[in-house]
Amino acid sequence: MGSKPVLVVTTDGLDTVTLESALAGTQASITYLSDLTDLFDTLTYSAFHALVLPETADGQSGTDIAYGVRKLFPDLPVIVAGEDPAAVPDALDVTAVEPSAHLEDAVAAAVRDSLDAEPPAVAGRPPSPMETLLLSLFNELPDHLYAKDEQARHVLMGRGFNEPTDRLGLTDVEVPELADEHAKAALRDEMDVIEAETERIDVEEFLDLDATYVRTRKMPWYDAAGEIQGIVGHTQDITERRLREHAFRRQNERMVKVALVASHELRNELQIAYGRLEDLDDCDDTAAEIEESLSQISTIIDTVVELSTSDPNGPIQHDEIEQVPKQKHVWLSRLSREVWNTLAGSQASLTFDGDTRIVADQESTGLLLQILFQNALEHAGPSVTVTVGTTDDGFFVADDGPGIDVEPPERVFDAGHTAVAENTGFGLYVARRVAADQGWTLSMAESESGGARFDIGNVDCQE
Structure with missing residues (x-):
């Protein structure tokens, strides 16, 4: 009788x-693995009849690791050594061996039981070319690939962004x-x-974790019967491009303000x-020429203002096609961050009172938020707390500053109006123009803390 490989x-x-x-005396042939990051490679490229995991490895729960293993190798017997069986979820089909003075004997008994069963269909055979191809893609692509269950x-x-095991079993x-909120x-x-x-899902977002900007795509993961059993995700670092876009946005805002x-x-x-x-004299020819x-x-002047406040990409050059903003679904919290x-x-600090997905032109909405945030920082000072929250028909931006003492309040949106001497007074005017271009409304009120609050309404939100 041949040996039955066991991975420990x-x-x-x-x-x-x-x-x-x-x-000793069993068919078990033990292979030891000290580097947890090689776990899935080893399970894919070699055949095993059982897997033994520790209670913790590299600071990670053996139960969480087992969760990921069972989803990809569903009939591979998994034994977690030193884990309290009561701590293992009922739905997770693994054998937990509680810690004791005879831990190795108890683990060996669990291994012997697993060897008496039929060899696993996936982990117990050499991999197919498709399996090795997909694993190579996961390992070698510089972007971040991942799979999640139902x-x-x-x-x-x-291996693109994280170690290949540091989030197994976790949402x-x-x-x-x-x-x-992210x-x-x-x-x-x-x-x-x-x-x-x-x-x-196809979104571009800022990751507070490491100050990078990424594009994330998530799509269904289908099983052999065509049923969705999870998702496959792809995350790509787009920091360099987004920083260029930020610089362009700031330059464009400066140009608009200069023109205004x-x-x-x-x-x-x-x-x-x-x-x-x-x-x-009305009959004076010189006067007529001056008037002309x-x-x-x-x-x-009207032309300069129109050009400076229109879409920088220009209108579509087909009479039969109307210019349509690049509207996408974007989480309000992601764009705000x-x-x-x-x-x-x-x-300064940013807090959230609810979150929603809005349908918006991301660049225009980013400019709108930029102006409102700048307004709070200028009027309330560098230690301001700004809150972004949701309303019945859109969202709001509020601060805890001294508020804006203007009568009537709508004057803050007038071109040239400012309470700060060095300001041009065109920021909120531009903000209202940007909001109106997307069919939104922009109004001002007092926040709960007595500061300024700006409400953006008529926004297409998806709860």
Whole structure:
């Protein structure tokens, strides 16, 4: 009779010499694995009849590791050495061996029981070319690939961003280093795919974890019967591109403000010129020529303002096609975090009162948030707390500053109005224009703490 290979992930808690002695006379042929990151490679490329995991390995729960293994090798017997059986979820089909003075003997007994069963269909045979191809893709692609099950728990991870085992068995909300609102949004996206509420997810987002910008795609993972059993995800680092876009957005905002300030001042001068022109004789040919020149200057000013506040990409060059903003589904918290990170110092803080997916042109909405955040930082100071929250028909941005003492409040949206001497007074004017371009409304009120609150309404939100 041939030997039956057994893979043992080693730690200091298991005496391998005693374990081998306890298995003497059986068909067990033990392979030891000290590097947990090689676990899935080893299980894929070699045949095994059983797997022994420690209670913890590299700071990770052996039960969580077993969770990922069982999803990809469903009939491979898994034994967790030194784990209280009561701590193992009922739905997880593994054998837990509680810690004792005779731990190795108890583990050996569990291994012997597993060897008496039929060899596992997947882990007990050499891999197919497709399996090795997919594993190579997970290991070698510089981006982050991962698979999650029907509960959105990690079962396989590539080497692109994380170690391939450090999140096994966990959903994103159970990963401590992820921001709470980011993790909740990610889990909700994934469950929408798993429950067939949406075909796939494609988002660009800022990761607070390591200050990178990523593009994430999530799509269904189908089993042999064509049923969805989880998701497959792909996350790509797009930091360099997003930083260029941020620089372009800031440059564009400066250009808009310069054009608006110039047009405002020129119109003031035009009013003076027109007033003086009325003192001249109406029949004077010179007066008529001056009036025509002033009219042309006014037209030029209108053109400059229109060009500076229109879409920088320009209109579509087909008469039969209307210009449509690049609208996508984006989580309000994700976009807010991304914009906030480019503006605020360490003293200021951003909090959230609810979250929602909005259908929006991401760049335009980013500019709108940038202006509102800047307004809070300028009026309330560097230690301001800004809250972004949801409403029945959109969202709001509020601060805990002194508020804006203006009567009527709508004056804050007038071109050139400012309470800060060095400001141009065109920020909120531009913000209202940006909101209106997407069919939204922008209004101001007092926040609960007495600061300023801006409500953005008529927004297409998806709860």
